Amino acid sequence: MLRWQIGDVHITRIVETEDTSMPAEVMVPEATPGNVLPIEWLQPHFIDEAGRLKSAIYSLLVETQGKRLVIDTCLGNDKPRIVPDWNRRQGAFLEEIAAAGFPRESVDYVACTHLHPDHVGWNTMWVDDEWQPTFPNARYLFSEKDWEWLDNAPVTPLGDFCGDSVRPIFAAGLADLIVPDHRITDEVWLESTPGHSPGHVCVRITSGGEHAVVTGDLIHHPCQMVHPEWCSPFDFDSQQALTTRERFLDEFADEPVLIIGSHFARPTAGRIVRDGDVYRFEV
Numbered sequence: 001m002l003r004w005q006i007g008d009v010h011i012t013r014i015v016e017t018e019d020t021s022m023p024a025e026v027m028v029p030e031a032t033p034g035n036v037l038p039i040e041w042l043q044p045h046f047i048d049e050a051g052r053l054k055s056a057i058y059s060l061l062v063e064t065q066g067k068r069l070v071i072d073t074c075l076g077n078d079k080p081r082i083v084p085d086w087n088r089r090q091g092a093f094l095e096e097i098a099a100a101g102f103p104r105e106s107v108d109y110v111a112c113t114h115l116h117p118d119h120v121g122w123n124t125m126w127v128d129d130e131w132q133p134t135f136p137n138a139r140y141l142f143s144e145k146d147w148e149w150l151d152n153a154p155v156t157p158l159g160d161f162c163g164d165s166v167r168p169i170f171a172a173g174l175a176d177l178i179v180p181d182h183r184i185t186d187e188v189w190l191e192s193t194p195g196h197s198p199g200h201v202c203v204r205i206t207s208g209g210e211h212a213v214v215t216g217d218l219i220h221h222p223c224q225m226v227h228p229e230w231c232s233p234f235d236f237d238s239q240q241a242l243t244t245r246e247r248f249l250d251e252f253a254d255e256p257v258l259i260i261g262s263h264f265a266r267p268t269a270g271r272i273v274r275d276g277d278v279y280r281f282e283v
């Protein structure tokens with residue numbers, strides 16, 4: 001279990017998957033073995049010796065000023081999905097968050113960086129033949145623009161993640177539509193970083209003179225620090241996603257800001273440093 005402390009803010013990573021099972025075609029199609037193996041610093045953490053991308057799906061548990069926040073909720077259990085590794089999972093997420101001191105009833109806020117199936121899954125759980133909110137005492141923060149898009153989007157072959165993981169939160173009266181920048185506490189806020197989805201946000205954390213950012217999917221893999229132009233096939237607007245990514249890299253390069261990459265494999269967090277005309281991830 002990875003933990004970080006930013007001033008008074010405690011952050012704990014709860015992993016659902018972490019391996020080379022997410023193929024480059026799905027994450028960053030241009031990141032083929034031939035294209036990533038020459039980037040030597042990607043080994044050993046972010047690619048294996050065959051040039052396969054390592055990635056992770058995880059939630060962050062954040063304690064800030066007496067409030068408990070969950071950032072992104074992974075894939076969830078029991079959800080019918082077309083991706084075999086994502087289909088009807090039976091993971092120990094609930095036991096793991098409780099063991100980390102975050103029993104689900106104790107959570108005050110759930111923030112989804114965007115409304116995609118690998119970020120909303122544990123919003124709900126299957127109880128008494130229906131999808132019920134996993135965090136019954138939380139306010140769930142969704143960006144208004146993402147909801148406008150998803151509410152009207154057709155169900156994709158991936159599975160009805162809106163119907164099983166987002167609509168039940170509205171039905172239970174626990175959803176708050178937010179317009180970024182949106183402050184959760186004095187130390188934590190959601191910042192607009194559109195492109196991968198219409199209302200995508202990253203999470204900014206500042207406390208005691210220390211700083212961190214949780215990227216969401218504005219960058220999927222550290223190889224995009226060398227090749228920001230490599231885009232995800234799931235970007236809603238690739239051009240806007242690229243603009244957002246380039247701005248992000250420029251803003252945080254060589255700054256004392258811990259970058260926590262939402263799909264970055266262990267050690268997951270590090271600093272962006274300039275490396276000639278491009279960037280490198282220093283862990």
Ligand SMILES: [Zn+2]
Nearest residue numbers: 116118119217
């Ligand atoms: Zn994702």
